[in-house]
Amino acid sequence: MRAFDYTRPASIEEAVAAWTPGAAYLGGGTNLVDLMKTGAMGPAKLIDLTCLPGLDAIEVKGDGSTRIGALVRNSDLAHNRDFAARFPMVAEAILAGASAQLRNAATVGGNLVQHTRCPFFQDGISACNRRDPGIGCDAIGGDTGSMAVLGWSQSCIATHPSDFAVPLAALDAVIEIAGPNGSREVPMAEFHRLPGDTPEKETALEPGEIVTAIRLPAEAAAFAAHSRYLKLRERTSFAFALVSAAAALVIEDGRIAAARLALGAVAAKPWRVAGAEALMVGEPPSPELFARAATAAMEGAMPSGDNAHKIELARRTAARALARAAAGTPAEMPALPASVFGDPAHA
Template sequence: MKPFAFTRATDVDTAIRAATQPGARFLAGGTNIVDLMKEGVEAPDQLVDINRLPLAAIEAQPAGGLRLGALARNSDTANHPVLRTRYPLVAQAILAGASGQLRNAATNGGNLRQRTRCPYFYDVTQPCNKREPGTGCSALQGFNRNHAVLGTSAKCIASYPGDMAQALHALDAVVQLQGPSGRRTIPIAQFHRLPGETPELDANLAPGELITAIDLPAESARFAQRSHYLKVRDRASYAFALVSVAAALDMEGSRIRQARICLGGVAHMPWRAREAEALLQGAEPNMALFRQAAEAALAGATGFEHNRFKIELVRRSIVRALETTSRSTA
């Protein structure tokens, strides 16, 4: 590991100023960046420790939403009584991720910023446009079982590894940011990026910008009674998703007033299946409808040599998640 400077920030402004220096990175739980440093994938000149910043509160908002502090640990977030009651989809997604030990260390902000687990990204002897732009994507002709089938580009087919973010995308969360130019908010749908021509960029953040909180809107609490996070993986715990589905339904009588579906493990970012959501709106839930929605969600999917099975797996997972959600009452 390359030697680096270490700065312990005592306030947000100090942290941001330090992070604007070339080669500086924020350090919170460290569950991802420390691994990347050990593997030589990232070699920051300076780590800015933000763990002492007052950003760990989880607070109900005056308008009825819930603010998740960026430094709140994943375990504390998943077990918060208001989150479990009003936004259970987020709690389910967090608890499906990693292990209890990692959830005790990982932060909400860091969770959003975690990087792909593509083996070619981690292997510094292999070409990787995400790690070193312009060198090529080894996964295109390599072993690509865990890679994306939606939103890919010729530059990168890596998949997003997280769980919590799928639930946040499904519930239209808003990310609070603070940086050298001040404060701003960004809908989570605009936070993550597809690879396009710049796969090295995972999120739409300016240099030195810090996630301070994640807001769950009051109106998304209407999905509390019918929501489900389905994670399909190779083993029951401590494994990243081959496919995941965050599904939520808001019912009006026997019809679906509004549906939310966000897929994980299938794209460079959490993938909202908006065509499927539109198809479900106003309809009565049934298996045939769920299959149509699954087809709509996968209309643009393209598999590669080792991951074509994912397309059918996603279809079946969407149907299963919607079926479970439609029968749920809490």
């Protein structure tokens, strides 16, 4: 491990002021520290944000929006009963990720800015345009089972690993940011970036900026009765998604009044297609409708290697997630959150 400086600022202003090129912000450390061990990342300075005041609250604001401080631990958010009641698929997604120990350590802000688990990025050895812009991408032509099928480029075929980000995207979350040039907000849809020719720019954050909060708008809670997250994976827990989907509906008089659908593990960002959501509005829920919506959501999907199966699996997962959402949010969190085997019949 390379030697690095360590500082623990007492305020956001101090943190931002401490930032210098080559520095990294430290939250729960569940991703960054691993990458420092493999050599994939070697920050010259760690700025530990975990003692910043005022960033660990979950609050409902006057306008009805819900603000989650960036330092709220993943597990604290998922187990907050009021929050889980309003945004059940967000809680379900969190509980479908990592392990209990990691969720206890990881912060929600860190969850959003975590890096891809592409092995060619993580190993610190392979050519990777995210780590070393312009050097090339060893993932292309390599082991591509976990790679993107949407939005990838010849520069990068990696996916974003977060479960949490997927329902946030579906619910039009807003990311609050502080930085050297003051504070600003970015819609979740624009927070994570597709690789294009600049895969090293993973998010909308500019150098030195920090995620300070995640805000869910008031209208997002309208989906509470019909929202599910579904994660297909190779073991029952503690595995990244093969594909996943967050589906949320408002159903009025037997017809869909509003629909949201976001897919995970298919691209470098949670994947949302407006047309796929729009085609459900005004229709009665049905398997055929959900299949059409899922197909629309996956329009343009292309294998980035030996991973064509992900396209079909993503379609089916999206359709199933919609069907589960239509069936209604379970009264209690399933024993196996977001699992194929998470239906009450398998509890």
